[in-house]
Amino acid sequence: MLQKLGERKTDKNQIPFSLIIVAFVLLILPLLIHNEYIIHIFVMVFFFAFLGSSWNIVSGFTGELSLGHAALVGIGGYVSTLLFINAGLTPWIGMIVGAIVTVIAGIIIGYPCFKLRGPFFTLTTIAFAELLRIYVSNTETGPFGIQLKGSMGLLVPLLGNAPHFFEFSSKIPYYYIMLMAMFVATWITFLIRKKRLGHYLLAIKSDPDAAQALGVNLTKYRLIAMIISSAFASFGGVFYAQYFRYINAARIFGLDLSIEIALIALIGGQGTILGPIFGALLLVPVGEYLSLKLGGSLPGSDLAIYGLIMMAVVLFMPRGINNIVVKVFNNVDNFLMRLWRLKPREILNKKGRSP
């Protein structure tokens, strides 16, 4: 009955077994595949899945599309890197400082933004991110004499293999760090969804006025979601800086990045828990494949096809691919069980759609 109302129960018993197999494969992947390029692709998948999850917490659950998420990512990255370059502070601590600054920024941005709805909200988030981008791009020396370096960007000191400074010469530590981060973000999303916060947020999403009438403090819960989301986003920025050993305003505060993040979460499934992971697993390799096949020969055509895919998903799979993918895994489960002569669990076939 509960399933009929559209609520998705995701306690451990009902995660498809095949999905767990996939998670396990991801864990041991670097031991099987030694191709650095493929590892890199996976790192980017996890990176975007992680950021998509963080976006999901604030936008997916509340229903207000933020297209300025890059602002939060960028603040985290810049704070941590500036501390690293100017004060020699290890990014492991720098990221905590970065998270604090980002959270404060998130509250400052979020508090007024949340008073707005729909397109107003979206436009304001865009404006904030653009403001930050233009400011940092055009400023050599910021307040307090901090060397922002304008649009030249920040070069992270090259230390070779320096784990205590969040730098590794091999990709594999990065792989695992991001994989763990992605798992953590997903788990937190699951917790939020399960606990009261998630229910409040979903109530706010489906009908803010009714929720308010029921006594749900709109601003408070939205801000809580914003705080969690900002903290995650800032880690994404720190990771980017440490992985590429370079960070610049145009990219990290850019509208392109914001749209990519939002897209991955939306195509994965807005408001779902595993959605961002699926979205990233689909879009990152596809984007890379298109770029590889077409980018050099007919520039722009790969991005044009990317846009077509965006439109196709919105038109034909508006709830994202989450449901379909979960169904696929269920079917695989059933298939495997039949293979082993087990009776497929009744519950799996009647899995409700996620809201």
Added chain:
Amino acid sequence: MLKKKGSWLISAWLVMVLILSFALSGCAGGGQSASPSASATPTGTQTSTASTGAVKEVKIGFVWPLSGGSASIGKEHNDGALMAIDEINQNGGIKSLGGAKIVPVVADSQTKPDVGCTQVERLITQEKVPIVVGCYNSSVTFPASEVAERYQTPFISQGGVKNEITQRGFKWVFRVNNMEDYDVKETFDAIDSFIKETGQGPKTFALLYESTDWGMGYAFGCKREGLKRGWTCVLDEPYAEGVSDMTPMVLKIKSANPDILFVASYTPDAILFQKAMYENKVYIPFGIQASGGGHQDPAFFAAVPPESVAYLFVQDDWDSSLPKKYDWVAKIGEEVKAKLGYEMNDFFAQGWTAAYVAYYALEKAGSTDKEAIRKALTELDLTFPSGHALLTGVKGIKFDNTGQNIYIGGTISQRSADGKSKVVLWPPENKEPGAQVVWPIPKP
């Protein structure tokens, strides 16, 4: 029942698509997906092509911004590189490798640093290129060249002017073009020579520049040099690129009334700016000194009325008088005009020369072994013209121990009174015979 069937079909189809997209994205270019040799400890030896003996083809990787903000410039670099490779192949390819043909593998950095990195990584690990050329934007070159360094793959940097590119102690990064300070030095050396020649010079100066790293770096240098000469800076005007109107800046310049103006703009802003300057009849006695970027783009000149660029000083990164002096250059220029439809410019020439440098490195190394190529690059010593290689007119190619080319070849030219042609005035070795600077420029 139908629902079940449908979901089965979709499931099977989706699983196949996902697997396919993984397989293709990982294994593209015929690379092995689980080759232990391309692992965390890359060596210099190629496994797919023999290091000695006859090879049929050698790949060279190119990473340019083919979409995004620098798309038009990236395309011109790419055009130059591809045409150079055509010519090299037609002339017998890499002779020390038994006439092996060069296969260019081109990737788009989208003007984004992380995409540039991904592409360089892909070119090295999947396409197995022994040498990479790129990336024009400094912001992309920084991390992308580091990727090449980590994979111990020779990286020829073309376009990035930020000093740090060759100041990181890297062994595998070689820069063909000059560092940013050079543009300023050349501009001011030329001005000094004009002052000496005519006994007249500016007392006040103004700066108009796009506010990203190129423009800011150039303006910073110009300001320093101008103040050093005792001039007064009457206007220091950065603007965010992508503006829809340059008239407000032009009005500011008009009222500041500088004797000389230094400009650093990309093509779209340059077009708007030049038009507005002309329409508002702003007179700058000692001319507008434009440093490359948009002012080197043939599209810029095609888009503005010729009268608007009369007496314009342009600092080119190549010797733009070459077509007049050398037939072979003029011929290439004609081919460019015929095949590609634009006037050959320095972006094209720089792409061309960078490709040739890669070729010469391979030729000298006689092998596709990366260490051999690197060594060849450190020992490379080309002088103009080296066949058709040094299309930019640079005096030579020789890398110092930081990987920076010690020869730099840019020129200062001034456009004619009708704006339709130009003469190269500086440096003296490139000065066109009989060329005379118009200094100060006459009031319209």
Added chain:
Amino acid sequence: MLVRLIPALIEGILLGGLYGIIAVGLNLIFGVLRVVNFAHGSMLMLSVFSYYFLWKIFGFDPFFSIIIVAPAMFVLGYFLQHILIRPLFVRERALVVEPTSVLMLTTGLMFFLDNLILAIFGPNYFSITTKISSSYFNLAGVAVPWPKIIAFFGGLFLIFLVTWLLNKTEIGKVIKATAQNRDAVAMCGIDVYKIYDLTFGMGVALVSIAGAFASQMFYVQPSIGTVFGVKSFLVIVLGGLGNILGSLIGGLVFGIVEALGSQVIASSASTMLSFLLFIIILFFRPQGLLMRRAERR
């Protein structure tokens, strides 16, 4: 400095007028459909390219080409709405007034169109030079190219024409009614979706007319869409979403702030100022300058 301000003011007004016309189409679409069309800049870009090719191949003056391009763009807009966006409305009609999925759809459309044109025509910059586009005159210290002043007055005329259309003609009133209360209109037996199609077509046709002016004042290149696209949003929010006259006012304010701001502070700072202004307006008066509070949603 005061001497500088007057020509700058004039420049700001003229530029603002152009912003206004470009934004009018967007505003009409938003007012009626409650959809922010992220592909608006791409529509402008498409029309600019059309003018360029009509000029290059046939030698038509862009002002003349309007009679070709505007109806063609109307048809394009009509079908875009009909085929791509309408299904989203139908699907989500029970849930929300403005589906957020439309936002992502138009974003995808923008990606697609901008890069399609880039792939086909390349990244180079072209420009149109006609007799009108190269002539200019002097007005109080600033040079005004003829296309700019024609654009300004043409745009004014257009905006008043649209306002008249909305208020005085039958179809206009229906559109206006749909903007105010679509359910009531539906109950009167009018096919709301058809009105949407019409309105979208009109909005795109309007921006294509603006393209005729823009193509002569700027350059022809795929990125021209992004330069004006983002600004259009800021303008319509300033003026008031859904208010046609508001687009003009918003555009003027925006243009004047940009032009005057550049005189007082560095241009790069002035760009930031525009965004800051936008954010401030959204906080204190989100309905824009011309709308009353209740009309916000």
